[in-house]
Amino acid sequence: MSNNQAEKTQTSKCQDEALEKQFLEEKKDEDLGVYCDLFSAKTTFEGQDGGVVSALLVKGFEEGLFDVAVIVRRGEGYSAKATVASSADEVLAAKGTRYLKVNVTKKLRELISQGKIHIAVVCTPCEAKAVRKIQQTFKGECEITIIGLFCFEAFNSARLKTETAVRLGIDLDKAQKTQIRHGKFSALVDGKEYSCKVKELDEAAEKICSYCNDFTSQLADVSVGSVGSRKGYSTVIVRSKVGEKLLKNFDAVKDAVDKEEIVRLSKFKCERAKKSLALLKSHK
Numbered sequence: 369m370s371n372n373q374a375e376k377t378q379t380s381k382c383q384d385e386a387l388e389k390q391f392l393e394e395k396k397d398e399d400l401g402v403y404c405d406l407f408s409a410k411t412t413f414e415g416q417d418g419g420v421v422s423a424l425l426v427k428g429f430e431e432g433l434f435d436v437a438v439i440v441r442r443g444e445g446y447s448a449k450a451t452v453a454s455s456a457d458e459v460l461a462a463k464g465t466r467y468l469k470v471n472v473t474k475k476l477r478e479l480i481s482q483g484k485i486h487i488a489v490v491c492t493p494c495e496a497k498a499v500r501k502i503q504q505t506f507k508g509e510c511e512i513t514i515i516g517l518f519c520f521e522a523f524n525s526a527r528l529k530t531e532t533a534v535r536l537g538i539d540l541d542k543a544q545k546t547q548i549r550h551g552k553f554s555a556l557v558d559g560k561e562y563s564c565k566v567k568e569l570d571e572a573a574e575k576i577c578s579y580c581n582d583f584t585s586q587l588a589d590v591s592v593g594s595v596g597s598r599k600g601y602s603t604v605i606v607r608s609k610v611g612e613k614l615l616k617n618f619d620a621v622k623d624a625v626d627k628e629e630i631v632r633l634s635k636f637k638c639e640r641a642k643k644s645l646a647l648l649k650s651h652k
């Protein structure tokens with residue numbers, strides 16, 4: 369990994385502030401970024417957590433807020449790829465998380481070049497930043513709604529497969545669901561849950577992720593994750609007028625959110641990024 373790549377992955381404060389000013393309108397919180405609402409919610413969709421992402425995509429389609437969405441779908445085995453959805457069925461076929469780093473900007477550019485104007489994108493924080501930059505370039509030509517996911521780190525699929533085979537004795541390709549919660553990685557295979565500490569899977573993590581310092585997708589219109597919510601609920605952070613419009617009259621059961629827990633992980637991720645970069649520079 370070059371210093372240049374690592375520095376690019378670290379959020380450049382002034383660059384992000386310009387993007388924040390351009391696309392987000394609310395007050396800024398030192399740890400969670402710009403936002404106007406923070407809550408925990410569960411929908412009728414059976415998703416990775418509270419099914420909020422799927423429910424918001426379906427709501428957005430129904431209300432004509434966007435007509436296409438770039439989402440991420442499971443491929444063969446434990447792989448994932450960006451794909452385009454334009455119906456509730458396509459959204460529901462992609463529910464659940466694949467803990468992998470997936471590029472969504474190629475599909476987004478394709479949609480823009482096809483003349484699509486109202487587009488939603490579901491992505492990790494690093495991709496949200498790339499999407500905002502594209503939006504800057506095509507200013508006025510398209511309206512993009514970003515649903516950003518919380519993300520502490522992503523895994524390399526092949527290495528995760530090896531590590532989980534060794535530590536859990538499973539074939540990851542056969543996992544119906546994988547989940548990271550409270551520092552534990554679990555995989556559901558043939559109806560049985562297998563788990564270990566996420567820390568034990570360090571070798572499988574994408575190296576670039578240790579330099580990344582955005583946990584809550586601070587440049588998204590709406591951010592969604594599980595940290596801060598109880599099991600089966602999603603934490604939702606609304607950051608812009610676009611996000612507020614999407615969340616208006618949102619049909620979900622709400623619950624209390626543990627803001628401190630989200631702040632704790634956000635700070636922890638920033639510290640990790642600083643340490644990783646300092647270490648890289650010391651080896652120059």
Ligand SMILES: Cc1cc2nc3c(=O)[nH]c(=O)nc-3n(C[C@H](O)[C@H](O)[C@H](O)COP(=O)(O)OP(=O)(O)OC[C@H]3O[C@@H](n4cnc5c(N)ncnc54)[C@H](O)[C@@H]3O)c2cc1C
Nearest residue numbers: 415416417418419420421422439440464466520593594595
């Ligand atoms: C790499 C990664 C790491 C994550 N780490 C954390 C974490 O540390 N803490 C935390 O609280 N939350 C984390 N999340 C988010 C969390 O796993 C859920 O995605 C989120 O809570 C939304 O749940 P839901 O039930 O609302 O989603 P659902 O309604 O199930 O919808 C999930 C959506 O996520 C999309 N998706 C699936 N995989 C990917 C991917 N690789 N890249 C982009 N989009 C994808 C699908 O297209 C789908 O639309 C992570 C997500 C990813 C992708």
Ligand code: SF4
Nearest residue numbers: 494519521522577580
């Ligand atoms: S940790 Fe950062 S670089 Fe890695 S996938 Fe998540 S947002 Fe992207």
